[in-house]
Each structure stands twice: as C-alpha cells, then as structure tokens.
Amino acid sequence: MKMKNRTLILDCTKKIGENVTIYGYIQTRRDHGKILFLDVLDRSGLIQVVVSKGAHLRGVGQTESKSHLGGEISPQDVVTISGKVNKRPPNLVNKNIPTGEIEIAAEKIEVLSKAEELPFDMGGKDLDLQLPTLLDYRSLTLRHPKVKQIFKVQATILEGFRKISKELGCVEVVVPEIAVSSTEGGAEVFKVDYFDHKAFLTQSPQLYKQMLVPVFERVFTIAHAYRAEPSVTTRHLAVATQLDCEFGFVDFEELLDLLEKAGTETLKFAEAESKDVFKEWNLETIAFGSSRGAGEAGKIPRLTLREAQELILKEFKRDNTKEKDLTPQDEIDLCTWAKNVHKSDFVTITHFPTQAKPFYTMPDPKNSEYSLSYDLLFRGVEVMSGSQRINDYFQLVDSIKSRGMDPKNFEMYLQAFKYGMPPEGGFSFGLERMTMHVFKLANIREAALFPRDMERVDIRLNK
C-alpha cells in the first residue's frame, strides 16, 4: 500500500471538489439506514464522511461487500477512505469543528486494522472512567481526544522550558540515571543490580548538572527522577519528569529572578500554544501576577517560610509557625492569598531551614539556621524547588559529613568542586505537577502517560 497520496484531514478544507484519500481512526458512526455518517480522526483533525449505502462503492475485496457499506465499521477501526470533498449545504454546517463546512462522500472504504469491541464508550466528549479503569486501559484511553490534549499541552510545557532555558544561555545536557553507592539523602532510592555491584536510580539529575556548571556555566536537562518513597498521594509518582536548570556565577537574588522567569515563560508559552485546548477544557487562564508599576513585568509574591507561616496564622488562623515546612493546606492557602492579593497563581517561598534541605544547599550567611533555598508554588502545590548551592569544596565536605554521609561516596561530584566551582545555583520543575495544575486534575497519575506508583507499573502489581 502506498500512502504517498494521503491527504491530511484538515487539508481537505483546501480541496473542495477534489478526490482525496484519508487515513485515520473511526471516532463515531451514525447510521441512518440508507445513509451513514462516520467521524474519522487523524493527527490533524476530524472530518465527517458520508456513506450513501445505495450507491455503488468500488474498491478491493468485493467479497467483503458488507464492510464497503460501512456495516462492519466500528469505533477505533483504522481505515483509509477515498472520496470527493464536498461543500456542505449551509443548513448542515457544523460550526463546532474546523472541517464543519465540508464532508467527504465515500467512494471506497478499506479497514486497515479492525478494533475489538471497546471496553467502554470512547465516542463521548468526555471519558467518564474511574482512575483504575483509565490506567488499566492506558494505551486505549490515551487516544481519547480530551486525554490526548493533556499530553499535547505537556509537550508545549517541555518546548517552552527548552526555549526559555536556551534564551537564558543554558546548554542542554543528558545525564546518567544510574549511580553507585551514594545518595543525596531525603527520598528512598530504587536499588538496581549493576554487574554484581550495588547501584541505584538517581533521585534527580542534581549532582550531574552541578558537575557540568564549570563546563558550560549554564545547563539544563530534562530527566527522570526515581523516588522509592512508600507514599500514596494524589501528587507523587515513583518516576517523575524533572525540568532542571543550573547556573554558574549567580547570587540568590538573580536565581529568584531566573526561576520565576523560567516558570512563567514556560507556562506562558504553553498557554499561547494551547489556546484550543484551554477552550475545549474550559481551563482558567494562568495568572502571572499583577504589575507593580508602569513598564514593569508581572510580579510573583516572594515570602520567606517564616513570613508565609505568619501570613497563614494571620489570614487563616492556623499556627504552623514552628514547622520546618509548609503543610499541603498551607500551600493551598498561600496560593489563594496570592491569587486574591497579587493576581498570581504563583508564590515563591524562600529560606527553608538548612537542616530540612539537602547537603548541597547554601546556608544563609546572615543566619545559617535557614538556607538560600526556594520553592515555587503553583495553584496550591510545590511545582519547583531549588537553591543557591555550596560551591566551596571544604564547606561542602563538612556539610556531607554533618549529615552522617561519607565524602568518599561523592568522589566524582567533589572533584568538580575541588578544581574550582563558581558561585552557582539552580532549580527543578516537576513536569507532571505543572501539567496537573494547568488542567486542575484531581490526581497526578492523569498527568503522566504511563504513571508508576507503588501499586502499578503499567498493570497492577501483585502483592
């Protein structure tokens, strides 16, 4: 079969009166007896195909004449259809689709791949399934137009991040995801058998992107982060995708500007590229903060952890002022406050306790109890975190020791510092979390193509 003669469905709008051949998937069929309507979908869009059953349909496989009448065509069948593109009569135009002014009068229909009976109805505007069903049939449910749109937007987030990172002078790097005998601390790690040696999957690209700062000064990487935390929540995955930047020769204030710029520019790009999806899903536009003055760009409110906790006490009457981190409810309330007061879906929180942050985090020189660290909250959840890093070799070794870890296990990493490391820092966005909150999804698993959690790796795991 030759597909050179293929016309993309959306391009049919420019081929009125011409004969075309389209390739795609059956979305719905509406059988009116002597006339049959098929909605056919390809990567460009959807078109209505009209099959007049009284008419003679030519084509191969005359013995399967029934299928040529559309009798055996059912949803998700992969088909090729040839026919003439006709302008619809004015009273039959469908204003809801880009191809609503045309339709194809089928002359030949061929089923290239027959789909089994579907386990649920895919033809509706929404896919109304419980989460386990949605994931048990993931390779099928991803085809649904509205599910697909989640990942089309996710792709624009990736593209937006790459774009702004390059604009900020970062070089894209790819870093290893298997490491040996040392961890950053914090989350549990997945152990792997590496040629009879113990190894683990990296919790983040953190250490490698830092090692590349003296090489390129500014780098970015898109990498998987593997976390073996035995936690089951709506916002955690065992494998998440991180969008990381790391910058040499920056101080804390510059880093704050950079992280806010990277976050807002990424999402501004994604939003601009996804206008159709925002409309289809009826998504709220993202609030990037009110301007503080003429000519000044949008501003995201910045608070230290302690200031944020004071605000929670004052505005929401909950005393968490002694806690070392924000609670999930605190994050929700702070974003509500930022939205109301600053017209921002974002809040930057800085100066978390040094002890609560990883060893590479720079303590605040003014008060080492707190660190030069920050989280970016977006719509009630942390979507990014980062910090100014310790760049002095001896201070870094002391920090590793102070957390009960052995500097010998960080030999390659420390080498980068031993031979000269500029003042540096960076940050890391969670791709699935950003996607989740752009769409306001209830569970992060819906924002991952093939989510991994404690109970599932594609299929449900046996206990």
Added chain:
RNA sequence: GGGACCGUAGUGAACCGGUCAUCACGUCUCCCUGUCACGGAGAAGAUAGCGGGUUCGAUUCCCGUCGGUCCCGCCA
C-alpha cells in the same frame, strides 16, 4: 506508616432488611437520506468483590479478607 470512605451488568452511576436489583452509555436485532455525543422500537448482559455472622429473610446491618479512592505523615 496512621486514619476515613468505597466495591452493584463491559463502562459510569442509583436504590433497597422482603416477589422479577433500577437508570444511562456501550453491545446485538430491526426501522430511518442529513445526522454530527443522531433518533425510534426491541433484546441480551449482574450468583451485588470474596468468606463468615446477625436475621424468618442480607445486595442492604456486623466482622474478616482482598481490591480501590481520599486525607495525614514521609517526600518533590
């Protein structure tokens, strides 16, 4: 790791201590040349997750078990 709640046709939901467990979508048969989530008529499809208990009688109440969802903790 702690807690709360939920398991009913393929899917999503409803109801109920008492004769035949209800509805929508999907499926099958038939009707329909203009629908676009088409419409109309009919049919099939469920030992109510599993095990035990209370009761004259349990899908319904209780206990256990398995599975799931959510919240907290941990974590990003």
